[in-house]
Amino acid sequence: MKPVLYFFKQLYAYSGKKLHINLIGMVLISFLDGIGLLLLIPVISYSGIANFETGNSNISKVFGFLQQIPTFGGLTIILLMFLMINIIQNLITRYITIENVKIQHGFARHLRLEIYRDLLCANWDFYIKRRKSDLINTITAELARVSAGTNTFLQFITGIIFTFIQIGIALLLSPQITMFVLLSGLVLSLFSRGFIKRSQKLGSRTSEIAQSFLAGITDNFNGIKDIKSNTLEQSRMNWFRSISQRMYNEQMEYITIKTASQFYYKMASAVLISIFIFLSVNLFNSQAAQLMLIIIIFTRLWPRVTGIQASLEQIATTVPALKSVIKLINESKNAKEIYELDYQTIQPINIRDGIECKNVFFRYNTNENNYALNGINVFFPSNRMSAVVGKSGAGKSTLIDLLMGLNQPEKGEILLDGVRLSKDNLLSLRRSVSYVPQDPFLFNTTIKENLQLIYPDATEDQMWEALQFAAADEFVRKLPQQLDTLIGDRGIRLSGGERQRLVLARAVLRKPSILVLDEATSSLDTENEAKIQEALERLKGRMTIVVIAHRLSTIRNADQVIVLDKGEIIQIGEFGHLAREKSGMFRNLLGKQMEAVL
Ligand SMILES: Nc1ncnc2c1ncn2[C@@H]1O[C@H](COP(=O)(O)OP(=O)(O)OP(=O)(O)O)[C@@H](O)[C@H]1O
Numbered sequence: 228m229k230p231v232l233y234f235f236k237q238l239y240a241y242s243g244k245k246l247h248i249n250l251i252g253m254v255l256i257s258f259l260d261g262i263g264l265l266l267l268i269p270v271i272s273y274s275g276i277a278n279f280e281t282g283n284s285n286i287s288k289v290f291g292f293l294q295q296i297p298t299f300g301g302l303t304i305i306l307l308m309f310l311m312i313n314i315i316q317n318l319i320t321r322y323i324t325i326e327n328v329k330i331q332h333g334f335a336r337h338l339r340l341e342i343y344r345d346l347l348c349a350n351w352d353f354y355i356k357r358r359k360s361d362l363i364n365t366i367t368a369e370l371a372r373v374s375a376g377t378n379t380f381l382q383f384i385t386g387i388i389f390t391f392i393q394i395g396i397a398l399l400l401s402p403q404i405t406m407f408v409l410l411s412g413l414v415l416s417l418f419s420r421g422f423i424k425r426s427q428k429l430g431s432r433t434s435e436i437a438q439s440f441l442a443g444i445t446d447n448f449n450g451i452k453d454i455k456s457n458t459l460e461q462s463r464m465n466w467f468r469s470i471s472q473r474m475y476n477e478q479m480e481y482i483t484i485k486t487a488s489q490f491y492y493k494m495a496s497a498v499l500i501s502i503f504i505f506l507s508v509n510l511f512n513s514q515a516a517q518l519m520l521i522i523i524i525f526t527r528l529w530p531r532v533t534g535i536q537a538s539l540e541q542i543a544t545t546v547p548a549l550k551s552v553i554k555l556i557n558e559s560k561n562a563k564e565i566y567e568l569d570y571q572t573i574q575p576i577n578i579r580d581g582i583e584c585k586n587v588f589f590r591y592n593t594n595e596n597n598y599a600l601n602g603i604n605v606f607f608p609s610n611r612m613s614a615v616v617g618k619s620g621a622g623k624s625t626l627i628d629l630l631m632g633l634n635q636p637e638k639g640e641i642l643l644d645g646v647r648l649s650k651d652n653l654l655s656l657r658r659s660v661s662y663v664p665q666d667p668f669l670f671n672t673t674i675k676e677n678l679q680l681i682y683p684d685a686t687e688d689q690m691w692e693a694l695q696f697a698a699a700d701e702f703v704r705k706l707p708q709q710l711d712t713l714i715g716d717r718g719i720r721l722s723g724g725e726r727q728r729l730v731l732a733r734a735v736l737r738k739p740s741i742l743v744l745d746e747a748t749s750s751l752d753t754e755n756e757a758k759i760q761e762a763l764e765r766l767k768g769r770m771t772i773v774v775i776a777h778r779l780s781t782i783r784n785a786d787q788v789i790v791l792d793k794g795e796i797i798q799i800g801e802f803g804h805l806a807r808e809k810s811g812m813f814r815n816l817l818g819k820q821m822e823a824v825l
Contacts, residue, residue: 230549231380231542238377241337242330249330252323253385257392259316264396264527266309270302327381335374338552342366345559351633353562355591360442365555368437369548376545383538390531397528404503408525411499412532415492419536422488423543429481430544434551436473443470481544488540492533500525564650575659576652577740578771580644581608582630587639589629599625601794603639609740612763612772614782614802616816617791623775624665626791627743630773631660661739665746667730669721674703674729675710682737693736696765698758699728731759735766742766744774756781779817788813 239246343366397405447454447463454463500522587603590596599622607613607630615623628634629641632653641648643656661681669677678690685693690710694700702725706712714720714729721729734742756778763772764784776782788805790798790813798811805813 230546230553233553234373234377234549235380237338238330238334238380241334245326245330249323249326249381250384250388252319252326253388254392256316256319256323257389259312259319260389261392261396263309263312263316264523265400266305266312267523269305270309323385327378331374331378331381334377335370338373339366339370342370342552342556342559345556345563348565349559349562350564351628352635353559358442360445361438362555363445364438364441365551368441369434369551372433372545372548373552376542376549379538379541379545383535383542386531386535386538390528390535393528393531400523404525405528407503408499408528408532411495412529415495415532416536419488419491422484422536423539425484426481426540426543427546429477429484431547432477433481433544434547436470436477440470440474443467485537485540488536489533492529492536496525496529496533564653566650573654573658575740576643576655577659578609578644581606581611581771582741583607583642583645584626584629584636585640585642587629587636587641589625589634589636593637598794600629600636603794603796605789605796605799607771607773608786609771610768611786612767612774612782612784614774614776614785614788615791616776616779616782616788616813618816621791622794623791624745625794627745627773627775631662631743632656656741659740660743661734661737661741662743663727663730663734663745667726669714669726669729671714673708673711673713674706677714677729678710678733678736681733685736689736690732693732694729696735696762697728697732698762699725699732702728728759739770741771741773744772744776746775746777760784790816 346362346366394405394409397408443466454460503525504522583606584603587600588598589600590598603626615626617623625634629636632641632648643652646652648656670680675687675690678693679685682689687710691700694703703709703712731744734744760781760783763774766772767784767786774782774785782788783802785802787799788802789796790805790811792812798805798808798813800808805811806817808814
């Protein structure tokens, strides 16, 4: 129940006045509905089907005034009232339906925006601990279920209000019959708790299957090349078949529970009404008028009771989705690192002396003993090129993630010109960094728009200059529409090297003061690598460059080379100097690469 309350509070905070107006509208409709129902009685009386005796009964008191009106006029008045009530009732119903949909979708949009903003503002650690497909699933499928749940919840409130007012009217007409219906409803609701529990369990399974489905599909298309080249189609098809079957079973189970509970209620209704009529006629000698009332009250009140039950079951299936959305909201809020998205006004940092790692320790999992970085002390001088090398898993990417403030040291500190890197200067640092990752990201749009992504105000001349720097101008000129050429999903229409050069051009376009390259030249041929090397050489005095390189030839001109092994710095110095250290790992790495080339 807690998650439902949480969302109700959120919904209330979001819709406020609108929800009040809707509630008043619902009360009005219920009253009008009740009056319409009451009017049926004199109509029946006039028609002569049954006679509601005058006297002391509640009904005769309500309709006593009608006796003053001549028969023909009375019926006309009643029918006109009936018509008016129906028109007003339907107009309000239409208004409320539209307003409820507005509340439902408006609330979903509000939640979506909030969650997306929180996700964008969450730190890197939040992302490395989660599957991307789970995040996608929560903000798409689970949120859609929450939105549908909001609708059910609004229906539930409507149901409750209607029921209470109908109960009031029914009590006015006949307290005994109403009490009987209510007691029966209560007894049945005790039996139906099982349905609600089963619905909730089913809802958890729905969430879990949807999560696995999206994760599997995402992996499938991300790894389609591997699937094709390793003939894994058959096994993927088997996986797909099995998860589709689970989805089918789950839908079938859902409909089985739903129809079972509805069947149960409808049968109970038929049995109860039969018993009641039987008892009324045989034991209490009720008249036609009373029997009419029994049927009217039963047929009006009972569907409300079953409607509430159906809404409760549906809300129960939504609870797991509510829980996972709440979890995501809380976790992303706890991982907040950006407090104001409009950070264009934040000035980039201009590093004068350099960036220093002082006794830095970092591990990905604080429950484990393994440190990815273990007591790192190093200085990256400004406007110089530093290269980080080491075997796979040595901690190179982790180190530059810390330099960019993506992760924070567990112990020790990162100093920018002597000032500790903290949340106060984090965005200034990020605004001065351009980063080229191992697996660079290109949008499925034109080259121009991909370049503008980093620097929206760039002129075409500046773009060509950046492309030339990255040795990418030649291939872009050869493309049919040059800068306006569409490059396909994630740049798939370009070769690996072309993609890398384009991303490099994008990185230098905004002339950052810090350029971080993670394996940025790994897909380049020797000729283009040499061009990049020259370009980096030209930039050396103008920006601080940090390069991770497996291909050691790229960093031949680096001002300092940092050799990492198992999270520790084991060598540091100039390329030539390290190359001459006979027992050093750098020479070893270099030797292995030379062997590979030969
Ligand atoms: N997200 C993560 N969660 C847990 N451990 C991680 C994570 N990323 C890296 N590690 C671990 O931290 C250590 C350093 O990894 P890192 O990626 O920094 O190495 P690297 O030198 O950049 O390797 P490579 O050259 O293969 O990219 C490795 O032992 C790795 O398994």
